[in-house]
Amino acid sequence: MEMNDFFIIAGPCVVESEKLCMEVAGKLCNLTAKYKIPLAFKASYRKENRTRVDSFTGIGDNKGLEILQTIQSYFNVCVTTDVHTPDEALMAAEYGIDIIQIPAFLCRQTSLLKAAAQTGKIINVKKGQFLAPEQMQFVVEKLLQFGGTMDKIILTERGTQFGYTDLIFDVRSIPKMKRLNVPVVLDVTHSLQMPNQACGVAGGDPSMITTLAAAGVACGVDGIFVETHPRPQDALSDGNNMLALDKMELLIRSIITFRKTYVKLEKELQQHT
Numbered sequence: 001m002e003m004n005d006f007f008i009i010a011g012p013c014v015v016e017s018e019k020l021c022m023e024v025a026g027k028l029c030n031l032t033a034k035y036k037i038p039l040a041f042k043a044s045y046r047k048e049n050r051t052r053v054d055s056f057t058g059i060g061d062n063k064g065l066e067i068l069q070t071i072q073s074y075f076n077v078c079v080t081t082d083v084h085t086p087d088e089a090l091m092a093a094e095y096g097i098d099i100i101q102i103p104a105f106l107c108r109q110t111s112l113l114k115a116a117a118q119t120g121k122i123i124n125v126k127k128g129q130f131l132a133p134e135q136m137q138f139v140v141e142k143l144l145q146f147g148g149t150m151d152k153i154i155l156t157e158r159g160t161q162f163g164y165t166d167l168i169f170d171v172r173s174i175p176k177m178k179r180l181n182v183p184v185v186l187d188v189t190h191s192l193q194m195p196n197q198a199c200g201v202a203g204g205d206p207s208m209i210t211t212l213a214a215a216g217v218a219c220g221v222d223g224i225f226v227e228t229h230p231r232p233q234d235a236l237s238d239g240n241n242m243l244a245l246d247k248m249e250l251l252i253r254s255i256i257t258f259r260k261t262y263v264k265l266e267k268e269l270q271q272h273t
Contacts, residue, residue, distance in 0.1 A: 006259050007223040008032060008252070009080060009099075009124075009185060011042040013238040014056065015064040023230060025071045027245055035252050040078040040099055041071055042225070047237050048084045049105055052200040056236040061088075065095040072096065080124065086115030093119035104128045104158050104190075107139055117148035124154040126187065129161040133173035140180050153182045156225055157216075159191035167193055169212055174219035186216030187225040189241045204241030206232070210254050217258040220266075224255060 012024050025041050032039040045064025047057045058064050065081070072079045080099035083089045084106060092100050100116045102109075104126040116123045125139050136155050143153055155177050159167030169191045177184045191212055194203035213224055229235045230245040243251065 005038070005222070006255075007038040007040065008255075009040045009042050009223060009225040010228055010248070012229050012235070013227045013242060014044045014047050014236060015059060015067050016056075016236050017059070018067045018070065020230075021067050021071055022074070024228060024245060025075050025077065027230075028228070028248065029075045029077055031249055031252055035256060037252065037256070038078075040080045041068075041075070042080045042101070042227070043068065043071075044237075045081050046084075046088075049103065051202070055201075061091070065092070065097070068097065069095055072098070083112070083116065086111050089115040089119055093121055098122060099124050099154070102126060107131065107136075110142060113139065113142045114146040117143045117146040120147075120152075122152045122154065123148060124156055124185070126156045126158050126190075127173070127177070129159060129167060133157070133170075133176040136177055137180055140182060150182060154185060154223075155180065155182055156185040156187050157191065157221075158187035158225075159193065161195075165194055165196045167191055167195070169215065171215055171219050174216060174221055178220060178222075183222035184220075185223040185225050186212065186219075186221045188212040188216065189225065189227040189238070189243070193238075193241055202238065202240060204238070206241060206243050209243050210251055213251065213255055214258050217255060217262055220262065226251065 010028050046061055068079045078098040080101050081097055082101040082103050083092050099122040102125040106112055107125050107128045127136055157173050159169055162168040174184055188209045192205045192208050197203050227242045228245050228248055229242045232239045232242045232244055
C-alpha cells in the first residue's frame with residue numbers, strides 16, 4: 001500500500017563536523033531508499049537559542065553551510081537548516097538550501113518570514129510552544145503575502161509549553177493545522193524536550209519518540225521530524241532529545257506500519273461518506 005507522499009526530516013541537531021554529517025546522512029539515505037520514503041536531511045549550521053553562554057553554537061556559518069552543500073550533492077538529497085534573521089535566510093538560499101526552517105520562537109517574526117518567502121525556497125515553520133495551532137493561519141497568510149506559495153509551505157508541531165519544565169503534544173493541533181491545506185509535520189524530538197533545567201541544558205525522553213510518532217501518524221501528519229545521532233551521549237547539542245542512529249530503522253518500520261493503517265482507514269471512511 002502506498003505511503004501517499006509521507007516524508008521524513010531527519011539528521012543531527014547541529015553540524016558538528018563533516019565526518020558526523022556524512023555518517024548520519026549515509027545511514028539515513030540508505031534506510032529511506034530501502035523503505036521508499038522521501039528524506040530531507042536536517043542539521044543546524046548555527047545554534048542561536050542557547051541557555052548557557054558556554055553552549056556549543058556551531059563550527060562557523062560558512063563551514064556549516066558548505067558541509068550541507070556537500071551532503072546535498074554527494075547523496076543527491078534535499079537539505080534543510082534553520083535561520084534566525086533575514087540576512088541568514090538570504091545566506092541559506094545562496095548556499096542552495098532546499099528547505100528553510102523558521103524556529104518556533106521566531107515563527108511570528110514578520111521580517112524573517114518575509115525574507116524567507118522571498119527566497120522562493122520551501123519554508124518550514126515550526127509552531128511556537130506558546131501558540132495555539134489556529135494562529136498558524138496568520139503565519140501562512142504572511143508567507144503568501146510576501147510571495148510564498150501554498151506548495152512551498154510546511155508547518156511543524158513541536159509541542160506546547162506545559163508548566164516551566166515540560167512540553168506536551170496536543171494531538172488536536174495536527175487536524176487543526178491541516179485545515180490550512182499545507183503539509184503538517186510532527187517533530188517527535190523537540191516535542192519531548194524538557195526545558196528550563198537547573199543545569200542550563202534541556203532534558204528529554206527519547207524513549208517516547210515511537211509513541212509520539214504513532215500518535216502523530218494516527219492524526220494524519222504528512223511527515224515526521226526527528227533528530228538522530230550515532231552517539232547521543234556525546235552530541236554537542238540536544239543529546240538528551242535525540243534518537244540513537246541505530247534505532248532509526250525500527251522507528252521507520254513502525255512509522256510505515258502506522259501510516260499504512262491510517263491510509264487504509266481513511267480510504268474506508270471516504271467510501272462510506
